[in-house]
Amino acid sequence: MAAITREKFQRSAAASSADILKRLANQEVILLAAIVLLTLFVSLYEMGALGRAQPRFLSERNVVLVLQGNAYIAVAAIGMSLVIISGNIDISVGSLIGVLAVVGGNLAVWLDKNSLPVWIAWIAPLFLGGLAGAVNGFLVAYLRIPAIVVTLGMLSILKGGLISVTGGEWIKDLPTSYFLSQQRPLSGLPEMLGNPEGFLGYLASVIGQLPVPVYAMFILTIAAALWMKYSAFGRSVYAVGGNAEAARLSGLSTQSIVFRVFIINGVFVGIASVLFATQLSIIQSTVPAGVELLIITSAVVGGVSILGGTGTAVGAMLAAILLSAITAALLFMNVSPYWTKAFQGVLILITVLADIVRRRRQARQISG
Amino acid sequence: MTVIEASSQALSLNQRIRALVFSQEGVLLLITIVAVAALSALSEPFRSVENFLNQGRLLTEIGLVALPMTYIIITGGIDLSVGSIFGLTAVILGYTWQNLGFPLELAIITSLIVATIAGFINGWFIVRVGVPPLIMTLATLALYRGLAEGIAQARSARGYPDWFYQLGQRDLLGVPTQLWILIVAAIIAAIILARTPFGRSLYAIGNNETAARFSGIPVGRNKMLIYAFSGLMAGLAGYIFVSRVSTTRSDMGTGLELDVIAAVVLGGTSIFGGTGSVPGTIIGVILIQLLKNGLSLTGVTGDSTIVVIGTVLILSILVNNFIQRRSGRMSS
Numbered sequence: 001m002a003a004i005t006r007e008k009f010q011r012s013a014a015a016s017s018a019d020i021l022k023r024l025a026n027q028e029v030i031l032l033a034a035i036v037l038l039t040l041f042v043s044l045y046e047m048g049a050l051g052r053a054q055p056r057f058l059s060e061r062n063v064v065l066v067l068q069g070n071a072y073i074a075v076a077a078i079g080m081s082l083v084i085i086s087g088n089i090d091i092s093v094g095s096l097i098g099v100l101a102v103v104g105g106n107l108a109v110w111l112d113k114n115s116l117p118v119w120i121a122w123i124a125p126l127f128l129g130g131l132a133g134a135v136n137g138f139l140v141a142y143l144r145i146p147a148i149v150v151t152l153g154m155l156s157i158l159k160g161g162l163i164s165v166t167g168g169e170w171i172k173d174l175p176t177s178y179f180l181s182q183q184r185p186l187s188g189l190p191e192m193l194g195n196p197e198g199f200l201g202y203l204a205s206v207i208g209q210l211p212v213p214v215y216a217m218f219i220l221t222i223a224a225a226l227w228m229k230y231s232a233f234g235r236s237v238y239a240v241g242g243n244a245e246a247a248r249l250s251g252l253s254t255q256s257i258v259f260r261v262f263i264i265n266g267v268f269v270g271i272a273s274v275l276f277a278t279q280l281s282i283i284q285s286t287v288p289a290g291v292e293l294l295i296i297t298s299a300v301v302g303g304v305s306i307l308g309g310t311g312t313a314v315g316a317m318l319a320a321i322l323l324s325a326i327t328a329a330l331l332f333m334n335v336s337p338y339w340t341k342a343f344q345g346v347l348i349l350i351t352v353l354a355d356i357v358r359r360r361r362q363a364r365q366i367s368g
Numbered sequence: 369m370t371v372i373e374a375s376s377q378a379l380s381l382n383q384r385i386r387a388l389v390f391s392q393e394g395v396l397l398l399i400t401i402v403a404v405a406a407l408s409a410l411s412e413p414f415r416s417v418e419n420f421l422n423q424g425r426l427l428t429e430i431g432l433v434a435l436p437m438t439y440i441i442i443t444g445g446i447d448l449s450v451g452s453i454f455g456l457t458a459v460i461l462g463y464t465w466q467n468l469g470f471p472l473e474l475a476i477i478t479s480l481i482v483a484t485i486a487g488f489i490n491g492w493f494i495v496r497v498g499v500p501p502l503i504m505t506l507a508t509l510a511l512y513r514g515l516a517e518g519i520a521q522a523r524s525a526r527g528y529p530d531w532f533y534q535l536g537q538r539d540l541l542g543v544p545t546q547l548w549i550l551i552v553a554a555i556i557a558a559i560i561l562a563r564t565p566f567g568r569s570l571y572a573i574g575n576n577e578t579a580a581r582f583s584g585i586p587v588g589r590n591k592m593l594i595y596a597f598s599g600l601m602a603g604l605a606g607y608i609f610v611s612r613v614s615t616t617r618s619d620m621g622t623g624l625e626l627d628v629i630a631a632v633v634l635g636g637t638s639i640f641g642g643t644g645s646v647p648g649t650i651i652g653v654i655l656i657q658l659l660k661n662g663l664s665l666t667g668v669t670g671d672s673t674i675v676v677i678g679t680v681l682i683l684s685i686l687v688n689n690f691i692q693r694r695s696g697r698m699s700s
Contacts, residue, residue, distance in 0.1 A: 089502075091626075145685050146639045148446075152630055156678030164672040289622070293509065300503055338618075339518040345511025349493075352503050 027303030030354055031318040034347075035325055042329045050334070057332045060202065064209045066325050068181075070298070071213035072097070072275035073291070074320035077298035078224045078313045079268030084296075084304045085228075086261045087241040088140060088147035093269050094291035095158035096132055100125040100273035102162060105171040105178075105283040112175035122180060122278075126270035132158075133266020134259070141258040159287045166285035174281065181279035183212050213275040217317060220271070224313040237261055294323065297344075301351045322347070393636050393648040395688055399680075400655045407662030414665045425544035425612070427657035429454075429605040431650065432550055433628045434635075435557040436598035438649045441632055442561075443573040443591060444641025445501035449490060450602040450628060452512035454621030457483045457606035459516040462525025462616030472532060480603045486512055487599015491592035509625070513618075520618035528614065536611025546608045553601075558646035566590065574641030630681050631656050636688070655680070 043055035056062060076093055083090045108121035132154070139150045189208040190196070196204060228234035239247040240254050248254050277283050301322070302315030326347060327340050335343075408415040433450050440447050457479045465475035490508055493499045535545050561567035572580040573587055581587045602621075610616050635652030637644025656677055663673045 139682065139686075143686060144689060145682065148629075148639055149633050149685055150682060152626060152633075153678040153682040155626065156630070156674040156681070160672055160674030160676075160678070164675070293506065296506065297510070300506070336518065336521060338521050339514065341510050342514025342518050345507055345509075345514050348507040348510060352499055352507060353497065356498060 027315045027351075027355060027358075028312065028318060030351065030358075031302065031315060031322055034351070035318065035322050038322070038325055038329055042332055045333055055332075057329065060205045060209060062328060062332070063206050064211075064214075066328050067214045067217075067321065068211055068279075069324035069327070070294070070320040071217040072272040072279075073294050073298055073323075074217045074317040075213075075220055075275060076269050076272035076291075076295045077302065077316040077320055078220060079265030080295050080299040081302065081304045081313055081316045082224075082228070082237060082261050083147075083265045084299055085241045086237050086258055087244060088258065088261070089296070090136065090147065090151045090262070090265060091292050091296070092132075092136065092151040092154035092158060093265075093272075093295050094289075094293075095155045095162070095287045096129060096266070096269050097273045097276055097291055098287035099158050099162050100129055100270055101277035101283050102166060102171065102285050103128060104274060104277050105174060108174055108178040109171065112178075118175050118177045121178060122274050125273045125277075126267050129266040129268075129270025129273065130263050131266065133262040133264070133269070136266070137259040137262025140262065141255040155292070162285060162287060168285050170285060171283040172281075174283070179278050179281075181211050181213050181275055184209060185212065185215065186210065213279070216271065216275060217320075220268075221313045221317040228313060233257070233260070294320075297348055298323065301348055303355065319351075393645065393651060396635065396648065396651045396655060396684065399684065400651060400658065403655065403658055403662065407658070407665070411662065411665040414662050419661070419665075421539075421542075421544055421547075423657050423661050424547040424550075426661075427653050428544070428546040428550045429609050430624070430627050430631060430656070431653045432553060432601045432605045432608070433598070433624065434631045434649050434653050435553060435646065436594055436601050437628050437632050438557075438635070438637055438644055438646055439561065439570055439594045440501070440598060441629075441637045441639060442570045442641060442644045443594065444577070445494065445591070445595075446505065446629070446639075447487075447490065447501065447595065447598045448505040448625045449486070449508040449512055450598060451621040451624035452509045452516065453483050453486045453599050453602040454606040454609070454624055455618055456486060456512045456516040457603040458610045458616040458620045459520045459618050461607060461610055463519050465528075466525040472529065476607060479607065480600065483603020483606065484596050484600040487602070488592060488596040490599070491595030494595065495588040495591050513622075516618040520616075522618070524615050524617045526615040528611075533611055533614065536608055536613070546612070549604075549608070554646060554650055561646050570594070571642060574643075627656070630677065634681055634684055 039057065042057045046052045046055040046057060076097065080090060080093065104121045104125045107124055108118050111118050111120055136147075136150055136154055139145050140147045187208050190201065190204040193200070193204050195201065228237065236247065236252050236257050239250070239252060240257050244254050247257075276288070298320040299316045301319035302317070303312060304316065323344060326343055327337075330340055330343060331337065413419055433454070437447060437450065460482050461475050461479040464470040464478050465472050470478065486508070490501075490504055493504050494501050535549075538545055540548055559567075561570065569580065569585045569587075569590055572583070572585055573590065577587060602624075606621060609620060631652040632644070632649050633639055633652070634655060635644070635648035635650070637648065659676055659680065660673045663676060
């Protein structure tokens with residue numbers, strides 16, 4: 001009896017440690033480790049090879065810049081994660097960000113001239129983004145055109161339409177109240193804590209310098225992660241992506257789920273466009289190049305399986321931060337910025353390979 | 369007995385005609401003819417022979433890359449890295465010639481070998497490691513473009529000897545030189561796809577990869593071959609492009625993959641794999657180029673042209689879906 005209990009106990013202990021290992025080996029942890037390792041490596045390189053007393057990579061300014069750099073990418077990657085988890089893709093997001101940024105910028109100028117509240121220019125792109133998403137979603141879900149074709153067409157329409165309507169003109173003289181991305185909600189934090197020294201002071205200073213997009217990134221990511229994990233709709237998106245036929249047979253309306261996923265994605269793209277448009281003093285009337293790629297990359301490197309059915313928003317955010325950190329790291333290591341994309345490509349490959357190896361091992365555990 | 373056979377044969381002929389008319393190629397050919405007629409009526413310069421030949425020169429690069437892309441999409445795969453391989457080839461060509469002092473002939477061969485290897489790397493990871501094609505080529509899209517940018521360091525190579533421009537800027541027997549290459553390549557690619565066991569195996573892979581493997585088709589080998597082929601053709605297109613524009617820059621071919629995929633999908637190749645043809649792809653390539661050209665001649669600016677292409681892409685699939693649903697209902 002005692003022996004059995006002990007055996008049982010040992011077995012459950014072994015199972016729980018395997019469980020912890022499995023949880024530790026997920027994509028979020030791999031990405032977090034990659035960010036930490038990268039930071040360590042660059043800092044040591046700076047102090048060793050370049051002889052700097054303090055690694056500039058860890059300076060408050062750079063940490064803030066790294067977090068801020070890809071915040072709008074991370075927000076758009078949340079919507080993209082949903083789309084990919086549902087078994088679809090959206091390559092029109094970069095063009096949509098460009099179009100909505102121009103619409104928002106022009107609206108802000110117009111609102112300011114007519115002494116209307118400028119915050120309307122922060123809200124309108126969300127609705128327009130949702131509308132564009134609804135068009136994509138309708139074509140994909142109800143008219144059954146493959147998502148890659150629909151969004152490829154939409155990419156051309158938005159990109160061409162933007163340049164031919166605006167003639168490539170830049171938007172200048174934006175009202176100062178429009179620049180959401182330069183507002184720092186907690187800028188008084190170090191003073192509030194009595195200007196502490198040491199690590200706490202460093203942390204307070206970093207947090208004090210964080211602009212709105214970084215908060216938007218954190219809050220939206222956490223909210224989306226919880227919502228996808230615990231809400232009925234969130235679970236149904238995974239179900240549709242995992243096996244659309246099974247989802248349909250168990251009573252889910254796959255068409256309406258896919259339709260809604262595209263609308264939600266459009267709203268996230270709308271938020272991303274506001275974060276993007278409000279960080280510079282001019283808005284170019286062109287589509288930012290390669291943004292859709294960065295967004296899809298963030299979602300996929302973050303652990304969203306391109307085959308649908310799995311993935312999280314937290315992973316996508318960490319991937320966006322990692323991509324931004326690599327760009328900064330190369331800069332601080334005095335590597336020519338022309339090599340940035342090559343390093344990003346290698347990194348994407350490594351994380352994807354790590355993910356595949358991990359999945360295989362899990363599959364073997366399940367079958368064995 | 370014979371009567372029944374004859375009638376079933378007649379039915380199958382009837383069905384075959386209907387299938388041809390209602391196929392994506394049929395619909396597309398009709399759209400193309402209507403577009404050419406309308407544009408010819410609207411614009412004097414459009415209907416000149418020189419214009420058509422010049423358009424042939426311009427569409428060659430996309431056409432060459434679209435051939436292996438048709439193969440790849442038929443197997444249910446995709447290759448997003450073609451634009452980057454295109455740019456990498458251009459940079460390697462210029463760099464090995466100008467900076468490493470290779471003879472130009474050797475530089476061309478080197479760049480084409482690099483392009484083929486780049487394509488083969490895609491295929492190897494997709495087949496041997498099991499990376500989904502979309503992800504693999506998304507990663508190499510960044511990687512190959514990054515290599516091109518890193519090697520070029522924003523320098524451009526120009527000042528090629530005179531013979532180098534024969535391929536991109538001159539004519540052979542009254543037709544742009546590179547158009548001959550496209551014509552020959554398209555005919556060979558069409559025959560291979562439609563008439564050889566290798567070509568038919570691509571459809572089998574696209575329809576059901578597991579079944580194809582169990583019926584003894586060398587699935588892995590064939591897939592690696594077509595991705596390497598894709599790299600080679602993207603490289604060839606890059607070389608022709610350098611010859612046409614007389615310079616190399618690392619951003620060449622950016623966004624090429626979207627044009628190529630649009631042409632292939634417009635040409636009736638299903639993005640889900642299993643169906644498609646080379647003639648369809650060629651019609652898709654021609655239609656896109658005609659639209660670009662015709663609209664710009666009738667006074668529509670280049671950027672609005674992209675809008676039209678996007679709309680045509682969505683509409684053609686929509687119309688095709690509609691027709692297939694109707695004809696499906698009729699035959700059942």
